[in-house]
Amino acid sequence: MKIKNAxxxxxxxxxAVLTVHAxxxxxxxxxxxxxxPHSRVSVYNGVNYHYADGIYYRPYQGGYTIVRxxxxxxxxxxxxxxxxxxxxxxxxxxxxxxxxxxxxxxxxKVVEKPDxxxxxxEHSEFISQLPQGAESISINDKNYYRVNDTYYEKIxxxxxxxxxxxxxxxxx
Numbered sequence: 001m002k003i004k005n006a007x008x009x010x011x012x013x014x015x016a017v018l019t020v021h022a023x024x025x026x027x028x029x030x031x032x033x034x035x036x037p038h039s040r041v042s043v044y045n046g047v048n049y050h051y052a053d054g055i056y057y058r059p060y061q062g063g064y065t066i067v068r069x070x071x072x073x074x075x076x077x078x079x080x081x082x083x084x085x086x087x088x089x090x091x092x093x094x095x096x097x098x099x100x101x102x103x104x105x106x107x108x109k110v111v112e113k114p115d116x117x118x119x120x121x122e123h124s125e126f127i128s129q130l131p132q133g134a135e136s137i138s139i140n141d142k143n144y145y146r147v148n149d150t151y152y153e154k155i156x157x158x159x160x161x162x163x164x165x166x167x168x169x170x171x172x
Contacts (some may be wrong), residue, residue: 032063044073054079054095069098069110076106087114087168125166126155 039052049069050057057064082095092114093100100108130152134145144167145152152164 030060030065032060032065033057034063036064040075040077042073042075044070049073051075051079054081054098056098071110071112073110074103075100075108075110078108085114085168090114126163127152128163130164 036050036057037052037055039050039057042049042051047058049067050064051069056067056069058067078093078100079095082093082100085092085094090101092111093102093108097113099111099113101111103109130145131147134147134152137144137146137151143154145154145164149169150166151168153167155163155165157163
């Protein structure tokens with residue numbers, strides 16, 4: 001019984017040491033810089049986030065660290081080099097896998113990456129055949145076909161006829 005208790009105690013101590021070591025390694029990967037490029041500031045939940053060239057910084061241990069912007073933060077200017085994706089009539093602006101929507105002139109809100117649930121146009125074009133060179137792609141486990149900057153969704157009617165509906169458009 002004493003040996004069993006000793007083994008359990010040893011395993012618990014080893015587990016605690018490994019947990020502290022893993023936490024230390026995770027913390028060691030955070031890069032802190034004292035100086036950031038000329039940036040704009042946006043306050044979100046009481047934290048001053050600085051952003052420049054599509055990169056977001058937040059205060060950390062007397063300096064700054066690069067972070068993903070929180071969903072819901074507002075910025076006045078989109079980063080240079082952004083692209084536009086129009087889905088279901090909504091324009092999404094994105095760069096570095098960060099998506100924005102315009103909520104008023106010169107005000108943009110960081111939003112979640114759009115998913116397939118919103119890819120649907122009220123006034124979609126239907127075509128019976130995809131143009132030559134259509135590329136099959138998967139977005140959130142749903143298949144689409146891309147031709148240049150237009151995305152199509154395959155539709156099968158009740159009688160088995162196949163057509164393709166415009167699902168979205170990417171513009172630059």
